[in-house]
Amino acid sequence: MIISASFYVTDARLTGFVRDYLYRQRIRQDSLSVEKLAVTVAPLFQSGQADALDEYLISAAGELGGRLMVLDCDGKVQYDSFSALMGVRLELPEVVSILTLGEASSYGIHRLTDPQAAAAEGDSRVAYCAVRLVDSSGDLGVLLYASTVAEMVDSLDSIERQVGMFFILVALIALISAIIFSRVLTRPVYELTDTIQHMGKGDLTVRAKVKGSAEFKALATNYNAMAEQLESLDKSRNQFVSNASHELKTPLTTMKILLENVIYQPDMPQEMREEFLGDINHEIDRLSNVVGDLLTLTRMDSAGKISEKTRVNLSDTVKQTVHLLQPQADKRGQSLTSRIQSNTVFVLGDASRLEQIVYNLTENAIKYTPDGGSILVSLLQKNHQAVITVQDNGVGIPAEDQAHIFERFYRVDKARSRETGGTGLGLSIVRQMVAMHGGEISVMSEPGKGSMFVVRLPLDERGN
Numbered sequence: 001m002i003i004s005a006s007f008y009v010t011d012a013r014l015t016g017f018v019r020d021y022l023y024r025q026r027i028r029q030d031s032l033s034v035e036k037l038a039v040t041v042a043p044l045f046q047s048g049q050a051d052a053l054d055e056y057l058i059s060a061a062g063e064l065g066g067r068l069m070v071l072d073c074d075g076k077v078q079y080d081s082f083s084a085l086m087g088v089r090l091e092l093p094e095v096v097s098i099l100t101l102g103e104a105s106s107y108g109i110h111r112l113t114d115p116q117a118a119a120a121e122g123d124s125r126v127a128y129c130a131v132r133l134v135d136s137s138g139d140l141g142v143l144l145y146a147s148t149v150a151e152m153v154d155s156l157d158s159i160e161r162q163v164g165m166f167f168i169l170v171a172l173i174a175l176i177s178a179i180i181f182s183r184v185l186t187r188p189v190y191e192l193t194d195t196i197q198h199m200g201k202g203d204l205t206v207r208a209k210v211k212g213s214a215e216f217k218a219l220a221t222n223y224n225a226m227a228e229q230l231e232s233l234d235k236s237r238n239q240f241v242s243n244a245s246h247e248l249k250t251p252l253t254t255m256k257i258l259l260e261n262v263i264y265q266p267d268m269p270q271e272m273r274e275e276f277l278g279d280i281n282h283e284i285d286r287l288s289n290v291v292g293d294l295l296t297l298t299r300m301d302s303a304g305k306i307s308e309k310t311r312v313n314l315s316d317t318v319k320q321t322v323h324l325l326q327p328q329a330d331k332r333g334q335s336l337t338s339r340i341q342s343n344t345v346f347v348l349g350d351a352s353r354l355e356q357i358v359y360n361l362t363e364n365a366i367k368y369t370p371d372g373g374s375i376l377v378s379l380l381q382k383n384h385q386a387v388i389t390v391q392d393n394g395v396g397i398p399a400e401d402q403a404h405i406f407e408r409f410y411r412v413d414k415a416r417s418r419e420t421g422g423t424g425l426g427l428s429i430v431r432q433m434v435a436m437h438g439g440e441i442s443v444m445s446e447p448g449k450g451s452m453f454v455v456r457l458p459l460d461e462r463g464n
């Protein structure tokens with residue numbers, strides 16, 4: 001449409017220019033020849049040599065291919081090369097402008113109003129070129145030259161026709177190529193839409209084809225990356241749900257067996273009954289641990305961010321946590337010590353979550369270190385970071401497991417973890433909480449020698 005419209009405008013302007021040019025050319029030619037004739041005609045007309053003037057006009061008109069007339073000062077035809085309008089008063093504007101407005105020459109094109117004359121001329125338009133006849137004594141009248149413009153109109157028409165055809169051709173080509181181009185350009189969009197629809201129906205495995213222009217390739221690539229992310233998210237969520245169910249089902253199954261024993265053996269010895277009930281109680285504790293950890297995790301999932309950050313003194317946190325866990329370590333004859341570089345190590349965050357980080361790491365160190373081992377929890381500041389290190393000389397973690405211990409429900413030794421009331425969620429909670437505080441966690445460990453967990457958190461350096 002745009003191409004057609006602009007071409008149409010150009011076309012109109014172009015033919016306008018050509019018309020103007022042809023008209024001006026015609027005016028110049030006609031005026032020149034008629035002015036030349038006027039020089040010869042004036043003396044003949046003045047001296048009244050009618051025959052000579054007639055003869056001259058007829059031959060000159062024949063040469064020019066038009067009609068010559070001589071009009072007197074009243075605008076009456078005195079001589080006519082067609083000898084038809086003698087004595088008729090012509091009130092053409094060209095004649096009027098010379099006789100009353102005093103111009104030297106005038107030119108104009110008219111449509112003939114007389115249908116008979118129009119038929120005779122072949123074309124309804126006639127060009128008039130009027131020139132003043134003068135000699136030394138003054139105005140004599142007007143020399144009028146009338147000629148058909150058929151040729152000029154013909155050539156203009158043919159130019160217009162040709163340009164018009166060219167215009168239609170160009171418009172057609174533009175239309176066809178626009179259709180083809182838009183097909184080519186929009187095909188990837190349709191394909192991508194298809195893919196998205198598929199995915200919307202729940203099939204997360206579909207991927208968009210990467211093709212087309214650079215923009216579409218980028219779009220498809222990004223879309224695929226997003227689909228990948230969604231798929232893996234979906235998988236891990238399913239994995240999580242199945243792990244969680246399994247984790248909940250195990251204590252339930254155990255409890256059911258224990259309870260059935262108690263119910264269907266009414267004559268069970270008192271000691272045994274107490275032992276069974278104690279086991280059930282233990283399973284309930286585990287169940288509530290798992291549920292508690294799950295709640296902590298999902299709450300963090302939905303919140304994502306800490307709503308209200310406060311200035312927390314990490315040295316207090318570490319001291320308190322170590323104090324809290326001291327009895328557990330004592331029970332197993334382990335030495336649990338803390339080494340705190342400064343009493344004022346501030347970070348911005350949530351106090352209870354920061355406490356949970358230290359607690360989970362220290363509790364793990366106690367759990368996975370044999371009786372009589374030693375655990376060291378230290379805190380120092382380095383490079384605008386608070387660095388918490390929890391080190392033990394316990395069982396250690398095999399290299400291949402180190403990458404996985406932060407995953408939900410991952411345990412190196414399932415039986416051992418269960419035995420000690422572990423849920424396999426402790427480290428994933430820690431990792432998530434560290435991330436919420438803008439920090440990072442790493443582990444170094446060697447089986448049989450011990451492990452070291454290092455947490456780095458950005459310091460709150462205001463007022464230090």
Ligand SMILES: Nc1ncnc2c1ncn2[C@@H]1O[C@H](COP(=O)(O)OP(=O)(O)O)[C@@H](O)[C@H]1O
Binds near residue numbers: 394
């Ligand atoms: N200090 C440590 N020494 C050895 N192994 C550890 C230590 N801390 C964690 N682990 C391993 O990482 C696993 C995941 O830890 P965690 O998520 O806290 O689960 P849980 O303690 O409930 O088993 C543990 O089961 C254990 O195998």
Ligand SMILES: [Mg+2]
Binds near residue numbers: 364
């Ligand atoms: Mg743990």
